[in-house]
Amino acid sequence: MNAIDHSYWKQTITGRAFxxxxxxxxxxxxxxxxxxxxxxxxxxxxxxxxxxxxxxQHCVVGADAALEETGDAxxxxxxxxxxxxxxxxxxxxxxxxxxxxxxxxxLYGGSAHNMVETMIATAKARLDMVIWRAAGLPPPGKxxxxxxxxxxxxxxxxxxxxxxxxxxxxxxxxxxAARPIQMRGRLTAWPVAKAAEQYRDRLAQLCPNARRV
Numbered sequence: 001m002n003a004i005d006h007s008y009w010k011q012t013i014t015g016r017a018f019x020x021x022x023x024x025x026x027x028x029x030x031x032x033x034x035x036x037x038x039x040x041x042x043x044x045x046x047x048x049x050x051x052x053x054x055x056x057q058h059c060v061v062g063a064d065a066a067l068e069e070t071g072d073a074x075x076x077x078x079x080x081x082x083x084x085x086x087x088x089x090x091x092x093x094x095x096x097x098x099x100x101x102x103x104x105x106x107l108y109g110g111s112a113h114n115m116v117e118t119m120i121a122t123a124k125a126r127l128d129m130v131i132w133r134a135a136g137l138p139p140p141g142k143x144x145x146x147x148x149x150x151x152x153x154x155x156x157x158x159x160x161x162x163x164x165x166x167x168x169x170x171x172x173x174x175x176x177a178a179r180p181i182q183m184r185g186r187l188t189a190w191p192v193a194k195a196a197e198q199y200r201d202r203l204a205q206l207c208p209n210a211r212r213v
Contacts, residue, residue: 010088013037018088023127028134029213030084031200037087039196045093048163051189055083055091056199062155063202065181066147075147077206078140080199082148085127092120136209154181162187 009017012033019027028034038056046052059080067076083091097120105113132139140148157178160171170176190198203210 023130025130025133025211028131028211030134030203030210031212034084034087035196035199035203038084038199039192041086041091043091043159044164048189049165051191053159053163053189054192054195055086056195057190058155058159059083060195060198060202061183061187062151062181063206065183066151069182073206075144077135077137078144078148079151080202080206081131081135082152084131085124088127089123134211135207136211137207151181154178159187163189
């Protein structure tokens with residue numbers, strides 16, 4: 001049996017070699033790789049009319065809304081970081097993940113249906129652990145995780161209603177029923193430079209102990 005290759009890596013926007021196995025908090029560059037990477041990664045697979053809407057802006061707007069509504073800087077900090085793992089794995093849309101699960105079931109049997117979802121969740125969780133450490137934060141407890149999930153759903157519903165073309169079909173009862181986040185005005189997509197700058201600004205504000213490379 002051939003040994004598993006643990007030497008593969010991904011080049012980041014700042015030119016660093018990010019190891020795809022065995023990574024630690026020392027490999028996380030929040031102000032460079034994460035901020036700049038997320039500012040260039042499109043939400044919804046790029047299917048937003050007009051200018052691209054970035055993951056960085058999603059995280060900043062959601063963090064601001066969380067802080068405004070709850071007054072809890074920790075919730076805002078965790079929301080700012082909740083998609084930071086996408087600087088490595090990108091933003092895989094839910095329909096694509098479900099399609100891959102369907103293919104897994106077709107190829108390997110029904111028991112494999114959850115395999116893709118489990119692998120994606122595991123990859124995110126491993127990255128999240130080192131990202132929180134780099135940000136100077138402990139892993140969030142159940143209460144914070146539930147709050148982040150709620151704000152993420154509401155952000156999704158708000159973005160769908162304000163940025164995307166009218167939906168030809170329902171995205172699901174939970175999204176249809178979600179109340180929009182509280183914000184001034186309507187969403188408009190930011191340029192890359194602004195999205196990265198605003199992400200770094202919130203890092204400094206909400207994660208004062210974050211490691212700087």
